[in-house]
Amino acid sequence: MSQNARWEDIFSINRVGREKLKEEVRSGFQRDFDRLIFSSAFRRLQNKTQVFPLPGSTFVHNRLTHSLEVASVGRSLGKIVGSYIADNDLGHAKNGDAAEANAGAGEFYRYELSNVIAAACLAHDIGNPAFGHSGEKALSAWFIEHKAIQSFFSPGEWADLINFEGNANAFRILTHTFKGKLPGGFGLTYTTLASILKYPCDATAVGSSAHRKKYGFFQSEQENFLEVAGALHMIRDNGATPAQTRAASPQAFFRHPFVYLTEAADDICYQVIDVEDAHRLGILEKGEAQELLMNLMRSIGRPTDNMDRVGKTVAGIGDANEKIAYLRARCINTLTLQAADVFIENRDKILNGAFNSTLIKTINKAFHALDAIEALSVDRIYNHESVIQIEIAGYHVMSALLDAFVPPLLKTVPDARDKKMIRLIPDQFLDMGESSSPYQKVRCALDYISGMTDLYATELYRKLKGIDIPLHR
Template sequence: MNWLQLLSHKRPGETNTIAHDQTRSRFDQDYDRIIFSHPFRKLQDKTQVFPLPEDDFVHTRLTHSLEVAVVGRSLAKNAGTHLLEKYPELRKSGYTIHDFGGIVGAACLAHDLGNPPFGHSGEDSISSFFLTNEKGQFFKEKVSAKEWKDLTTFEGNAQGLRILNGKGNGGLKLTFATLGAFTKYPLSSSCEKEKGRKSQKKFGYYQCNSQLFHEMANEMELIPVGENKWCRHPLAFLVEAADDICYHIIDLEDGCRLGLVPFETVKELLAEIIGDSYSEEKVQKIPSQNERLGTLRALAINQLIKECSDAFIEHEEHMLDGSFDTDLTSLIPSAPAMKKIIDLSIEKIYRSKIVLEKEAGGYEVIDNLIEAFSTAVYAKYFDNPLPKHQSVLRLLPEEFEVQLKSAESVYEALQIVIDFISGLTDSHAVRLYKTIKGYRLPV
């Protein structure tokens, strides 16, 4: 792979070559389009770890995505400084470090767009409906084997790509470079996964986006590693690192603020990352615990940015030839400390009562919603609807009704239902569930 192709600022469907504008590049446009999009705004009411938080400091998907974008932009500018010196043709073509920052920043902003309400329990619930629910299994004979694989393995990354390239959402149409950096898993759901390849841990696109992904891979000359799967775009490693840094450190910070992890424990873990720059004397001079946490978090993230930038530069050539395929945070000097943080987070945070209650409740809400809407949609558009089906469908926003009228297959109709369910905020999902179940009737 080569960087001039990898930094393509063309958009899907474009045939003419567009001049690169340094004043407001197309990567800046990508960033702005995401910020102003409806799916991005809805992240403000989607669970990161803790449900519907009352504490100001607890993160939602929105604040998490903004912070990942900040970290990703810093990583990319560090990497871009090195790449512009190493490959003079990039500078001659008008690229600057801001282009690297724009691409990775935009991809980071979008990295959670496909996540449904209630986090991972929402993902599991959508898949389980088709796998284990009798009404979900009904659809198996109505779709192809590859389409069934999409439905039974809902994946937030693939859903995100679908959102970014859907007909709705104001027509985001991001550049190929941003879409490449966004795609951590460049393969379809039906591909066999190779053990040991981080880029094949999950999948990155549904069958409905297959043509788009082939166009993207061809434009940027991604290296194929089998049928319908490719090597990662190198900048995807930076997006992944930014996400890893933020959720390791920020989830720990939130857990401390909510009293799930003692401050002294957090301080020791972050001090291990900060290293020689850590000063107990300076920490003790900070008046409040919240301020101490914020200072330690900032120092730890700064150190991790430096270490991950160095790791990217060290392995960049192997990324280009496709021989590198692991996460950067596992290779840095702070990797042992990061491992301690994730082990502690699993025990004290992700398995805490408040999180487990959220997951159990979210599972029930999503399962009931997808059953109600998928059954009603099939009855109306492919069978004979009952009055209750009509009542459920009246709860759909107008734009989804318009899309369903033009759906040409059961698979396409079910994907539109999934678009609706996965795009709900936590609060909207709960209200809709109560409405459908009859728990929330107007008086």
């Protein structure tokens, strides 16, 4: 994007590492969605913690069910916003190439933006390791605690390692050519990839702005990121701190507009659905959960939310879980419509990189609709005993796995035990040779460990510690 950017210039059917696909029954953007749905990386999300420990008899959300629901909300946001842009914001050339381009843009926004956002929503958590955000923190903490190996890495590489980021890992999984796999990773369109880049900067350019709170790509994927950013005319953010200026070539861009829709779908789902899960697990009483959700709708006060009618409907539902499920659906609908309105109202700023907030934060600033839910979530959901227990367990498991795999990879002359440990890493991740840098070698271990499910990581930990002894079958 560039100043005074155009909606016609910020999407592309081109793909990382592959030629443009011919249009067939499914569009390229629909194929992005399908490739993600059928991928093993997406399936593994079913055994990765969302917030609460993976269930016994009570089924709460995991990363996979969360991503599917986010995709549903994202599709709605893409449809609403895309239709508005198609009707109001495209050029009106009457003949020639410009007219053809505008017609193509109209088709994209009216019929394909919803597919792009849905696909991006499926992919948004695909780089998250086991054990939720505590898994990310555990991977980072290991390198911080082993500062003696810092000299092996450049400043940018070390910044990656001591701040493991699931968003950057998602971009790597989706674009990296793993050993024995097809080039360009999943072969997704630039447009879908840009729609997950919430933080389009590297680890050395992290700052206080909304688009630089974290980072979105590892040093190893910088070339792929710049390919996407260049193709979609993303605006470079040149405002670097003195420390960042001293770092080796920090890269930072403003967000692509479509990211705001992906992010809003995610924010809407986890804010509201965590309340539903907490009720199902008995952390919140029915009346408490009901009042939280009713107040959310009251505070925004959309004309479509007739609270008298909502109250009567809730009163007529006998099952407690069904009451909360109904209110959850109504709240998601309210927030989705409101988020679309905020995007449309701020679309010029969003298009030109001047919108330094999120859609949901903007809603909450105006209505304080989520204040009570956020406060309760921090106090009683995210710090619930069961959540803390899984986080602590995750620290132990992930740290032990790094202890097992990283040192052997960094040794110039690995001993017999080290060689056996390296042989446990699947071949697709073990992409290194004699000339591989320490960073490339460590990425092999991180690719393997970060892709593990909660169950697989725990089982491997127990086997390596000798708690469970593998038996021949």
